[in-house]
């Protein structure tokens with residue numbers, strides 16, 4: 001299997017100040033359970049937006065903005081998706097582009113670029129290597145009427161729609177359609193079926209050196225004679241392919257021994273949108289399906305098509321898993337269907353719990369009632385009491 005690498009941005013070396021690309025194993029950003037993407041789809045974006053609104057309103061009113069607000073917003077973006085954590089510059093750059101959009105929208109009377117740049121300097125984070133770029137306004141991300149983070153709100157909506165139409169099996173009617181029909185559906189909704197690539201990505205294929213060869217080639221680095229000999233020998237071999245391999249080549253071949261897989265595929269991830277689009281595209285091609293858990297309503301990848309509950313810890317459940325709650329519910333439903341007396345009892349005790357909740361019945365009263373009701377339920381099951389009589393008694 002080739003190694004899949006994502007190139008996700010640039011970062012400055014804090015010691016030497018060099019700006020280098022950030023490479024990361026694909027599994028870190030696109031794990032097999034697709035948890036990062038699903039987390040983004042469900043993320044509450046207002047958590048990142050609130051500190052930004054406060055930050056910008058400080059600047060608007062001429063107050064010194066609190067850096068802490070900016071740090072909070074960055075850490076929210078990082079919790080939203082590791083793309084912003086692994087390459088911190090991505091968060092800072094995104095915010096700068098958003099600020100540039102905000103300044104353009106709110107300061108339309110600020111015609112002079114110089115003035116805008118001044119404003120920008122007040123906004124931008126120290127953490128971006130593009131803190132004072134000449135072209136930040138070329139990269140501006142328009143902020144919306146309602147949201148500073150309009151870009152992320154729109155992106156979240158688009159990704160949600162794409163997931164729902166192509167991958168989400170919660171709706172049984174959509175789940176019955178095959179992959180191709182669902183893709184057509186999405187393509188129609190998103191692109192009105194005009195030829196318009198869903199996304200594009202640059203991919204590089206390469207073969208890296210095995211460890212032994214790497215070490216040796218570092219030694220050979222300045223030995224030009226060695227390489228001259230190798231090229232000469234290869235030239236001879238090209239004209240006489242059946243000849244014995246020259247020593248220069250057999251030496252080299254020895255150093256490639258081992259079972260390291262050295263093929264590398266590097267995907268150039270332009271921005272956050274590109275990463276998410278690439279992931280969904282992969283999921284569609286890999287036939288991965290998701291569902292909303294019937295208990296916590298969050299997305300998960302079911303192992304089988306008939307699984308309805310996720311295996312996360314359920315909210316407000318004292319550590320119970322959604323799948324355990326699901327099993328209990330299914331059992332309860334089956335029990336009610338096959339046992340009419342239990343169904344009556346179940347209705348009655350739920351009604352009483354509701355009364356306790358509304359304050360029209362006391363807990364003590366219920367605690368006394370319940371064991372008597374359970375005893376009568378047993379009598380009905382054993383044929384010692386009539387079903388109608390039980391129903392009458394429960395209604396009292």
Ligand SMILES: [Zn+2]
Nearest residue numbers: 293296310322
């Ligand atoms: Zn769940």
